[in-house]
Amino acid sequence: MKIAVCIKRAPDSETRFRIAASGTGIDEAGVKFDISDFDSYAVEYALQVTEKGGGEVVVISVGTDASQETLRKALSMGAASGVLLKTDGPVFDSMAVARALADELQGGGYDLVLFGKVAADTAAGAVGAMTAELLGLPCVNSVSKLDLADGRGTARRDLEGAAETVEFPLPAVVSIDEGIARPRYPSLKGIMAAKKKPLESKPAQLGDVRVKIAKMELPADRPPGRIIGEGAAAVPELVRLLQDEAKVL
Amino acid sequence: MANILAYAEARAGELRKTAFEAVTAARQLADASGGGEVHAIVFGPAGVAAKAAQLGKFGADVVIAVEHERYANNDPESMSATIAERAKSGGHRYVVGVASQTGRDIAPRVAAKLGAAFASDVIDAKVNGDALTVRHPGYWGKVIMTLEVTGSPTVLTYRPGAVTASENAKEARAESMAPAADPSASRVVVKETTQGAKGRPDLAEAPIIISGGRGLKEAANFKLVEDLADAFGNAAVGATRAVTDEGWRPHSDQIGQTGRTVSPQLYVAVGISGAIQHIAGMRTSKAIVAINKDKEAPIFKIADYGIVGDVFEVVPALTAAVKAAKNS
Numbered sequence: 408m409k410i411a412v413c414i415k416r417a418p419d420s421e422t423r424f425r426i427a428a429s430g431t432g433i434d435e436a437g438v439k440f441d442i443s444d445f446d447s448y449a450v451e452y453a454l455q456v457t458e459k460g461g462g463e464v465v466v467i468s469v470g471t472d473a474s475q476e477t478l479r480k481a482l483s484m485g486a487a488s489g490v491l492l493k494t495d496g497p498v499f500d501s502m503a504v505a506r507a508l509a510d511e512l513q514g515g516g517y518d519l520v521l522f523g524k525v526a527a528d529t530a531a532g533a534v535g536a537m538t539a540e541l542l543g544l545p546c547v548n549s550v551s552k553l554d555l556a557d558g559r560g561t562a563r564r565d566l567e568g569a570a571e572t573v574e575f576p577l578p579a580v581v582s583i584d585e586g587i588a589r590p591r592y593p594s595l596k597g598i599m600a601a602k603k604k605p606l607e608s609k610p611a612q613l614g615d616v617r618v619k620i621a622k623m624e625l626p627a628d629r630p631p632g633r634i635i636g637e638g639a640a641a642v643p644e645l646v647r648l649l650q651d652e653a654k655v656l
Numbered sequence: 657m658a659n660i661l662a663y664a665e666a667r668a669g670e671l672r673k674t675a676f677e678a679v680t681a682a683r684q685l686a687d688a689s690g691g692g693e694v695h696a697i698v699f700g701p702a703g704v705a706a707k708a709a710q711l712g713k714f715g716a717d718v719v720i721a722v723e724h725e726r727y728a729n730n731d732p733e734s735m736s737a738t739i740a741e742r743a744k745s746g747g748h749r750y751v752v753g754v755a756s757q758t759g760r761d762i763a764p765r766v767a768a769k770l771g772a773a774f775a776s777d778v779i780d781a782k783v784n785g786d787a788l789t790v791r792h793p794g795y796w797g798k799v800i801m802t803l804e805v806t807g808s809p810t811v812l813t814y815r816p817g818a819v820t821a822s823e824n825a826k827e828a829r830a831e832s833m834a835p836a837a838d839p840s841a842s843r844v845v846v847k848e849t850t851q852g853a854k855g856r857p858d859l860a861e862a863p864i865i866i867s868g869g870r871g872l873k874e875a876a877n878f879k880l881v882e883d884l885a886d887a888f889g890n891a892a893v894g895a896t897r898a899v900t901d902e903g904w905r906p907h908s909d910q911i912g913q914t915g916r917t918v919s920p921q922l923y924v925a926v927g928i929s930g931a932i933q934h935i936a937g938m939r940t941s942k943a944i945v946a947i948n949k950d951k952e953a954p955i956f957k958i959a960d961y962g963i964v965g966d967v968f969e970v971v972p973a974l975t976a977a978v979k980a981a982k983n984s
């Protein structure tokens with residue numbers, strides 16, 4: 408099976424954000440970057456499938472040159488090759504990113520195209536479904552369990568307050584949720600091997616970009632926390648506060 | 657003047673809370689652009705048209721019902737084709753939805769079919785000449801981005817809960833429409849749907865959430881959390897990733913960066929340390945209570961009401977006190 412995984416470079420989840428002087432981006436000084444969280448689950452899942460059933464994993468990213476490192480990390484986990492669709496800066500237009508990816512994926516002979524369900528930074532959760540539409544492929548979002556057999560997929564996904572199991576033919580586009588696989592750490596051998604794996608770089612065919620960043624800011628802080636007491640003895644005071652102050656009881 | 661097509665979500669023939677949010681948001685946007693019409697589109701099995709009529713109260717001028725037996729379940733493939741078709745023939749300036757799981761299935765496809773500009777998960781939108789200025793949380797809610805979106809049509813989704821459904825009654829005209837793509841030909845087929853915990857609201861809709869962490873020690877002790885939720889009566893139960901990884905609770909209960917994002921009136925954190933990835937999913941809660949035996953736990957930095965203590969002692973006492981308060 409030939410699987411493409413579309414991945415994005417994003418800050419590590421421990422990051423404490425500051426806004427850059429430009430006011431339109433985060434201050435990257437001291438920030439660690441990695442594969443965006445859900446995308447890394449997709450890479451891991453794809454590797455497990457091909458390790459068991461044969462085939463290869465190709466990782467593709469739309470981003471600046473800095474995303475080479477992100478692709479290299481996926482290669483060190485076990486992906487066979489990588490493609491960087493290069494941009495001059497960050498792109499906030501999901502449609503433009505989907506166009507660039509569809510352009511690359513078209514005719515690539517992929518049985519399955521995987522995405523994370525949402526990117527950590529832009530948090531739009533749209534590129535997977537848009538790419539599927541542009542390629543004319545079936546699409547299932549936010550999948551927490553996926554079985555592949557005989558050219559078909561069976562996926563489980565959570566809806567708010569319910570869950571559904573769906574079936575679909577391959578090739579297809581699937582976006583990956585929590586619960587499917589935890590990403591492995593690259594081994595030393597994997598890191599060495601990744602240095603020799605093919606990593607192609609070419610300009611992203613974004614087309615007309617119609618969504619632009621105007622400003623980034625930090626949300627208002629919560630008021631500082633307050634400890635109201637210790638043990639069960641503090642319960643009456645808590646109940647009073649929930650009634651009189653928070654008015655939730 | 658701009659006419660707007662609003663996708664009003666229904667599940668198994670019943671309108672969802674997000675349906676009223678989408679129509680409310682569309683009404684506000686139409687009024688802000690000089691007063692256009694709001695056309696709400698609803699999918700469901702036979703009978704959904706009657707249920708959808710109430711959308712007029714929330715500001716829909718036209719309610720379009722698309723009935724088909726397959727629409728008892730999700731069918732993003734034919735639903736998005738139908739919405740795109742309607743937006744094309746209607747010349748709508750905006751297509752509006754809410755970024756629920758179903759909204760995220762449908763809106764991006766509509767945008768791709770229309771070649772439209774797209775903005776997702778917005779918390780507010782302002783008309784700015786020919787452009788739309790939207791605010792949208794990113795980086796796990798730790799940064800708020802302001803984006804400029806140009807192009808007509810524009811497809812946008814609101815973050816669930818960002819708009820409060822409010823009445824603004826119109827004399828809604830009822831229309832019906834046939835699916836623009838045959839639902840029986842859709843390639844993704846729903847085989848099974850299972851409902852979540854019985855008698856509890858979903859995490860997105862619950863005004864109160866009681867959430868448990870590793871401090872509960874084992875799955876069976878979630879009974880303490882369940883009992884407290886029952887005492888409040890209208891509460892949902894959440895969990896940390898430590899808990900869902902252990903399999904004490906399903907992944908769908910996980911709150912945080914890689915789980916659900918919630919903003920209830922009250923969030924009670926029981927035996928939760930308050931890791932940065934957990935806080936990312938609940939920091940916008942109105943009031944936060946934390947019960948933890950370690951007074952240095954980071955959760956206390958954001959808890960409005962912290963109690964330092966053993967959950968096995970404090971939670972049963974709180975459950976009893978909440979029951980007593982409810983009965984008095």
Ligand SMILES: Cc1cc2nc3c(=O)[nH]c(=O)nc-3n(C[C@H](O)[C@H](O)[C@H](O)COP(=O)(O)OP(=O)(O)OC[C@H]3O[C@@H](n4cnc5c(N)ncnc54)[C@H](O)[C@@H]3O)c2cc1C
Nearest residue numbers: 869870871896897898912913914915927929934949966967
């Ligand atoms: C990429 C990434 C994504 C992540 N996404 C998420 C996410 O979406 N959601 C999430 O929750 N986590 C997430 N995490 C994990 C997160 O970092 C923490 O590990 C997790 O939130 C910890 O869960 P916890 O608070 O239940 O457990 P712990 O951190 O182990 O805390 C348990 C707490 O219980 C207290 N305690 C123990 N016994 C008692 C007692 N008897 N009475 C009172 N208190 C007691 C302890 O003092 C401690 O503070 C993510 C991590 C990574 C790296």
